[in-house]
Amino acid sequence: GQQLNQSPQSMFIQEGEDVSMNCTSSSIFNTWLWYKQDPGEGPVLLIALYKAGELTSNGRLTAQFGITRKDSFLNISASIPSDVGIYFCAGPYYFGNEKLTFGTGTRLTIIP
Amino acid sequence: GAGVSQSPRYKVTKRGQDVALRCDPISGHVSLYWYRQALGQGPEFLTYFNYEAQQDKSGLPNDRFSAERPEGSISTLTIQRTEQRDSAMYRCASSPSWSGRVSTGELFFGEGSRLTVL
Numbered sequence: 001g002q003q004l005n006q007s008p009q010s011m012f013i014q015e016g017e018d019v020s021m022n023c024t025s026s027s028i029f030n031t032w033l034w035y036k037q038d039p040g041e042g043p044v045l046l047i048a049l050y051k052a053g054e055l056t057s058n059g060r061l062t063a064q065f066g067i068t069r070k071d072s073f074l075n076i077s078a079s080i081p082s083d084v085g086i087y088f089c090a091g092p093y094y095f096g097n098e099k100l101t102f103g104t105g106t107r108l109t110i111i112p
Numbered sequence: 113g114a115g116v117s118q119s120p121r122y123k124v125t126k127r128g129q130d131v132a133l134r135c136d137p138i139s140g141h142v143s144l145y146w147y148r149q150a151l152g153q154g155p156e157f158l159t160y161f162n163y164e165a166q167q168d169k170s171g172l173p174n175d176r177f178s179a180e181r182p183e184g185s186i187s188t189l190t191i192q193r194t195e196q197r198d199s200a201m202y203r204c205a206s207s208p209s210w211s212g213r214v215s216t217g218e219l220f221f222g223e224g225s226r227l228t229v230l
Contacts (some may be wrong), residue, residue: 004154033218042116042203042221043155088154099145099168100219102154 004089004103012109019076021106023089032065032072033090033100043088043102047074076108084110114138116222118204124228125194133189133225135204143207144187145219146179148200155203155221161187194229201226 006023013019023032031050035043047058049065049072056063062075072089089103117136125131137144143162147155157171163184172178176194181187191198205219 040223042205042223043219044221045218048218086152090154099157099160100155101157105152105154107152 004091004101006087006089006103006106008106009104010107010109012111013079014111015079015081017079019079019083019108020073021075021087022071022073023103024071025091026070028069029072029091030069031092032063034061034063034072034074035088035090035102037086037088037105039085046087079108079110081110084108116204116206116220118202118222118225120225121223122226122228124230126230127195128193130190130192131194131227133191133202133204133227135187135189135206135222137185137187137204137206138208138220141206141208141220143209144181145205145207146187146189147203147205147221149203149224150200158189158202191227194227196229199227199229 003026004023033048034046036046037043047056047063049056049063052065052069053067054065060077064073066072076083086105086107088105090100092100119134123131145160146158148158149155159169159172159179160167161181164181176192179189201224203221203224205221207219
């Protein structure tokens, strides 16, 4: 089946630093999604990407849909304490479907 | 309600007992999904419904697991003869659109039901 591998698994950064993480797949995806999960909560959608090469921003977040369709990247600029959480990439099993495969997650911790 | 509501939030049961987990989706949402999430892992698909019809149950681990959504709104995930390996967070999500149409890919997740089987 499809697998989504995220790296790094965890990050420890200082407030104000920029963050980069990525997600790779063993197969092609037509949609890439980035979700964030706060402690004790369910995942919440941050950014959705629908076209290869697409670069989309949402405030301090920027995500890119890789040209090969097998990867995606998420960048967070000038991190703040509320950025702490687990970031998951996800993609639908096939186009137009919302049955999602989720990645392994990147846990972000901000060091005071 | 304003968000996806799940109950109970926590359930501790003894091995061999049956459990029923309930999900109340966002009002008007057509699609409803059940996921299971192990600690530190991403959610893993179990099954989903469009209206009252179960579209895909390929993620259910075995026949002890079943789900229903009889009136196209509230859904129940039932686990019979629970085993310790069933211990996990069970998350429900809903979506306004349905399979076959171009969608945003946005699922709205509930806070989950944490099941512990002793």
